[in-house]
Amino acid sequence: MATALETVRDYAAKAYKYGFSTAIESDMAPKGLNEDIVRLISAKKNEPEWMTEWRLQAYRRWLTMEEPNWQKVGYPPIDYQEVYFYAAPKVRERPESLDDIDPEIRETYNKLGIPIKEQEILAGVAVDYVWDSVSVATTFRAKLEELGIIFGSFSDALQNHPELVKKYLGTVVPQGDNYFAALNSAVFTDGSFVYIPKGVRCPMELSTYFRINEMNTGQFERTLIIAEEGSYVSYLEGCTAPQRDENQLHAAVVELITMDDAEIKYSTVQNWYPGDAEGKGGIYNFVTKRGACRGKRSKISWTQVETGSAITWKYPSCILQGDDSVGEFYSVAVTNNAQQADTGTKMIHIGKRTRSRIVSKGISAGKADQTYRGLVRMLKGAEGARNHTQCDSMLIGDKCGAHTVPYIEIKNRTAKAEHEATTSKISDDQLFYCRSRGISEEDAVALVVNGFCREVMNELPMEFAVEARKLLGISLEGSVG
Amino acid sequence: MLTIKDLAVSIEGVDTPIIKGFSLEVKPGEVHAIMGPNGSGKSTLAYVLAGRDGYEITGGSITFDGQDLLELEPEERAAAGIFLAMQYPVEIPGVANSYFLRQALNALKKARGEPEVSAADFIKRLRAKAEEIGIRQEFFKRDVNAGFSGGEKKRNEILQLAMLEPKLCILDETDSGLDIDALRTVSDGVNAMRSPDRAMIVITHYQRLLDYIVPDHVHVMADGVIRKSGGKELAFELEKQGYEGLLGPVARGAEA
Numbered sequence: 001m002a003t004a005l006e007t008v009r010d011y012a013a014k015a016y017k018y019g020f021s022t023a024i025e026s027d028m029a030p031k032g033l034n035e036d037i038v039r040l041i042s043a044k045k046n047e048p049e050w051m052t053e054w055r056l057q058a059y060r061r062w063l064t065m066e067e068p069n070w071q072k073v074g075y076p077p078i079d080y081q082e083v084y085f086y087a088a089p090k091v092r093e094r095p096e097s098l099d100d101i102d103p104e105i106r107e108t109y110n111k112l113g114i115p116i117k118e119q120e121i122l123a124g125v126a127v128d129y130v131w132d133s134v135s136v137a138t139t140f141r142a143k144l145e146e147l148g149i150i151f152g153s154f155s156d157a158l159q160n161h162p163e164l165v166k167k168y169l170g171t172v173v174p175q176g177d178n179y180f181a182a183l184n185s186a187v188f189t190d191g192s193f194v195y196i197p198k199g200v201r202c203p204m205e206l207s208t209y210f211r212i213n214e215m216n217t218g219q220f221e222r223t224l225i226i227a228e229e230g231s232y233v234s235y236l237e238g239c240t241a242p243q244r245d246e247n248q249l250h251a252a253v254v255e256l257i258t259m260d261d262a263e264i265k266y267s268t269v270q271n272w273y274p275g276d277a278e279g280k281g282g283i284y285n286f287v288t289k290r291g292a293c294r295g296k297r298s299k300i301s302w303t304q305v306e307t308g309s310a311i312t313w314k315y316p317s318c319i320l321q322g323d324d325s326v327g328e329f330y331s332v333a334v335t336n337n338a339q340q341a342d343t344g345t346k347m348i349h350i351g352k353r354t355r356s357r358i359v360s361k362g363i364s365a366g367k368a369d370q371t372y373r374g375l376v377r378m379l380k381g382a383e384g385a386r387n388h389t390q391c392d393s394m395l396i397g398d399k400c401g402a403h404t405v406p407y408i409e410i411k412n413r414t415a416k417a418e419h420e421a422t423t424s425k426i427s428d429d430q431l432f433y434c435r436s437r438g439i440s441e442e443d444a445v446a447l448v449v450n451g452f453c454r455e456v457m458n459e460l461p462m463e464f465a466v467e468a469r470k471l472l473g474i475s476l477e478g479s480v481g
Numbered sequence: 482m483l484t485i486k487d488l489a490v491s492i493e494g495v496d497t498p499i500i501k502g503f504s505l506e507v508k509p510g511e512v513h514a515i516m517g518p519n520g521s522g523k524s525t526l527a528y529v530l531a532g533r534d535g536y537e538i539t540g541g542s543i544t545f546d547g548q549d550l551l552e553l554e555p556e557e558r559a560a561a562g563i564f565l566a567m568q569y570p571v572e573i574p575g576v577a578n579s580y581f582l583r584q585a586l587n588a589l590k591k592a593r594g595e596p597e598v599s600a601a602d603f604i605k606r607l608r609a610k611a612e613e614i615g616i617r618q619e620f621f622k623r624d625v626n627a628g629f630s631g632g633e634k635k636r637n638e639i640l641q642l643a644m645l646e647p648k649l650c651i652l653d654e655t656d657s658g659l660d661i662d663a664l665r666t667v668s669d670g671v672n673a674m675r676s677p678d679r680a681m682i683v684i685t686h687y688q689r690l691l692d693y694i695v696p697d698h699v700h701v702m703a704d705g706v707i708r709k710s711g712g713k714e715l716a717f718e719l720e721k722q723g724y725e726g727l728l729g730p731v732a733r734g735a736e737a
């Protein structure tokens with residue numbers, strides 16, 4: 001009798017034999033989750049044995065864990081046996097150039113307003129496109145290679161630089177860190193991998209557009225960015241998803257690591273489908289993002305603009321290990337209609353004179369509910385550590401809610417944390433003032449809200465800021481009047 | 482251009498009316514001054530013309546260039562050519578003054594089916610107008626009205642007015658808060674805007690402003706209606722006699 005693994009391998013081999021037409025068919029694993037599915041995913045990706053084992057370990061941990069329910073979001077229980085954990089677009093082989101990309105995929109990107117060529121040429125951005133968990137194109141790789149920068153899909157990294165992946169994977173977000181991280185560790189299908197060698201300043205913004213396409217598929221990307229001593233990289237992550245009635249699950253894990261004097265700037269514009277006005281459909285966005293400032297004077301900066309998803313559960317965090325290291329979190333979260341968001345950050349101060357800065361701007365409209373949840377922890381050794389937190393909420397209408405839940409734990413007498421919070425309503429006077437100058441009501445809302453968020457928007461790279469500004473307007477359409 | 486007939490206005494949810502049968506006819510090229518004691522309803526009238534929420538129109542009509550003004554949203558009124566320089570300009574934190582003004586100008590252009598102004602043309606015009614009105618360029622980058630002094634806010638309103646070139650300019654106490662020199666530069670700016678097809682309604686407490694912006698008509702408003710109208714000399718008379726002296730007999734006559 002064939003072993004389970006062989007069966008899986010057979011299946012995988014067969015799946016790849018199917019003819020590939022220009023219309024995008026998906027190469028899908030059967031629904032549901034068990035050890036065979038985990039093995040199947042690993043086999044399909046031709047992973048080394050240790051990786052398969054690592055996944056299985058994570059899966060077994062996951063089985064023992066409970067889905068968290070402490071956050072202020074509510075959603076019907078997810079039936080994990082109804083989810084497809086693997087879906088890859090069928091391609092003959094990895095496209096060598098952008099021209100090899102499936103025209104239908106390109107068309108969709110065009111509809112999303114991300115013309116590949118334009119992005120590549122105009123923005124000078126190296127883009128790693130991810131289509132349902134599998135990277136389909138990487139641009140600028142050659143140029144980056146010259147500098148010794150590795151930028152590409154996670155799967156590629158696993159094939160070409162397994163030692164790097166093995167060394168760092170799971171060292172910031174361990175397999176059993178939380179329910180969704182464990183799930184991701186077991187079933188992640190692709191994501192991005194970035195390695196910046198010592199002393200190299202990455203000359204361009206690295207960017208990945210993630211996109212969920214298949215119905216009922218979960219997207220589980222895994223991103224790992226390592227910045228060696230004295231290096232710098234700015235990484236952009238943009239997310240969109242088409243409109244579907246069903247809810248889709250997105251459980252990503254992002255790990256960042258900076259060595260001495262290195263800096264990673266990680267920016268996200270998240271625009272997953274939020275569901276309709278009644279709350280039907282939309283993405284469940286359960287993401288674990290964490291950075292470790294391992295080196296002295298290193299810096300990790302998270303900037304996020306979150307306008308999408310039905311439910312967001314996300315706390316990009318910094319572990320400030322190296323002395324004098326710096327963590328920053330700049331966030332704009334917009335919730336409209338029936339959206340729910342529970343987001344914030346964790347700053348863990350371990351090293352001496354570590355500093356962190358948190359600026360959170362929450363905008364709630366419709367019946368939406370949003371919570372800022374932040375943890376600032378200063379450990380015994382965090383001599384002279386400093387934190388400044390500023391948390392502002394703006395309400396549009398009177399059916400929405402905003403909550404601020406700051407946790408501050410200080411174990412060192414010389415460490416200090418400051419917290420400021422404000423809640424305001426969008427003012428009728430401001431809207432009238434804009435309108436009396438000719439600006440339409442919706443544009444007036446967008447203008448006032450953009451002003452409210454300016455500190456955060458200023459942190460975004462130029463081309464992203466423009467997109468983010470438009471997004472804020474779009475996501476608040478119909479929120480007043 | 483503007484015809485207000487028997488206008489009656491109360492605050493939403495409050496029974497007592499604020500404007501009680503107000504009528505006024507403004508023709509192109511004319512400057513009308515409205516004076517009147519505190520609380521007589523001058524700002525209310527200005528806001529109603531600009532289309533602010535929170536008022537209930539209980540009677541009368543307003544037509545502007547043949548259109549029923551009361552049917553229009555504030556931004557449509559702006560596009561039709563109405564501009565209100567407010568008594569208390571509003572602060573918009575995080576929004577740069579010049580960005581705001583360009584958004585406004587382009588919104589008006591768009592509504593009128595005209596092409597947008599290029600960034601270069603915009604900034605050129607902005608610089609020129611700002612210089613006329615005595616606004617330093619550092620104000621372009623500052624947040625709209627945020628942290629501006631009282632006088633700076635008023636000047637900024639006039640800068641907007643000059644940039645947006647409305648047909649009907651309503652100035653609500655633009656002079657209060659201005660120092661003597663500023664009063665002159667701002668008035669010069671306003672006078673430069675005077676033209677045969679542009680009209681102005683200038684709300685003020687002080688005859689002094691009318692030395693600079695010389696009105697064709699002066700109206701004295703009290704208790705929600707115009708109690709007396711005349712030429713520019715009415716302002717002098719009012720300055721001498723005060724409202725009581727001027728309106729006393731009239732008020733008694735009206736109540737009889």
Ligand SMILES: Nc1ncnc2c1ncn2[C@@H]1O[C@H](COP(=O)(O)OP(=O)(O)OP(=O)(O)O)[C@@H](O)[C@H]1O
Nearest residue numbers: 492495499517518519520521522523524525526568
């Ligand atoms: N939102 C409101 N709620 C209640 N009363 C109001 C409101 N707005 C205006 N009023 C009242 O309406 C009256 C007219 O106010 P308005 O601001 O129009 O006066 P004004 O003539 O402009 O006075 P001033 O010369 O002091 O500027 C005042 O008595 C004022 O208190």
Ligand SMILES: [Mg+2]
Nearest residue numbers: 523524525568
């Ligand atoms: Mg007034």
